[in-house]
Amino acid sequence: MWFILGWIVSIVTFPGVIVHELAHQLFCRLARVAVFDVCYWRFGNPAGYVVHETPRTAYQSILISIGPFIVNTVVGGLIAAPSALPVLQFNSGTPLDYLLIWLGVSIAMHAFPSTGDAKSIWQSVMSKPGFSMAKVIAAPIVGLIYIGALGSMFWLDLFYGIGVAFLIPKLLIAIFS
Amino acid sequence: MCSAALDRSNIQFDSDGIPRQKRSAPVCSTCGGANVEPDYAAPLCGPCRESLAARPIPIGILIAAGVVVICMLCAFVQFPKALRVGIAYDRAQRFEAAGNYVNAEKNYQQVVTAYPDSTDTLAHLGLAAYHAGDYDVAADAFNKIGQNELDNDVADQVNAAITDLNNKAAAQQDPNAPASGAPATNAPATNGAGSDAPASN
DSSP states (O other): OHHHHHHHHHHHTHHHHHHHHHHHHHHHHHHTOOEEEEEOOOSSSSSOEEEEOOOSSHHHHHHHHHHHHHHHHHHHHHHHHHHHIIIIISSOOOHHHHHHHHHHHHHHHTOSOOHHHHHHHHHHHHTSOSOOHHHHHHHHHHHHHHHHHHHHTTTHHHHHHHHHHHHHHHHHHHHHO | OOGGGOOGGGOOBOTTSOBHHHHHSOOOTTTOOSOBOTTOSSOOBHHHHHHHHTOOOOHHHHHHHHHHHHHHHHHHHHHHHHHHHHHHHHHHHHHHHTTOHHHHHHHHHHHHHHOTTOHHHHHHHHHHHHHTTOHHHHHHHHHHHTTOEEOHHHHHHHHHHHHHHHHHHHHHHOTTSOOOOOOOOSOOSSOTTSTTSOEEO
């Protein structure tokens, strides 16, 4: 039941998967890390992936792994936020508003890095012996990724996407009014 | 490919047949070139790494990304209006709560201009205008609500205001009735809190 539901969500929110993998690829390009294979969307688990070489530095690894979190959150929020107000607050949404909300929530809910990303950071950072700042930065990030992955079993990613779409305009209004 | 030119007499081989020189100096796993970049896990030369890092994006994915960018532009165009109206609504609510009905009415008016079908905003505009003594605007706003649903609390307030506006209008039309002093010239087309009063949910 949950498996089928997960598949349906993956199909319905496919733009988010594409943006997630594109963000991985973009950050690989920025970090000059070789990409061997990319799948932007497919039926299956994971719904998309980017196979790349082990980055030269731990910071590159962190950047590539959390890049989609930044990109998906910003893009999803920017797309959905202006349409969230007329739909939620004023019950005056147009079909374009609903389209933008679907797209924005779809993109934002796929912001969470996967456990594969967490493993990639862990391997890259912890493989080097001794103390480093990268380890101090990476450890909580890896922890948060695993918490996010655990939360995704209870639709935390969906709630995150909805939160990004609907809370950002509320926050902006509270700041500017 | 050019094995004919290779002089094998000076090359030392390991037991597995791989030249010892090759073990000590790795070659690019893509092009076989000797200039493998150091400090990387994958043995790749500079141009091959550049090429793989800048792996081309399929045309279909580029089109999808273009659609997302177009949607972002649409959202950008809508954003100032949405933010301005949201701020106006937030201010209106605060003015209304503070009893500053004139400013509340002004701000609700901005919202209704942008979203004329917003039932809740029309109700609040009507109430703010009613309390500010702007009965024409109040009556007009209440008429536009029609049979749309409102929160119980707001619906009760609207019904009470409609009843009062109707009483004022009736008093003005009847010359023998005691003067109410209210210039309610355009009361809503409802009869008290009767059939045309907004429904509550």
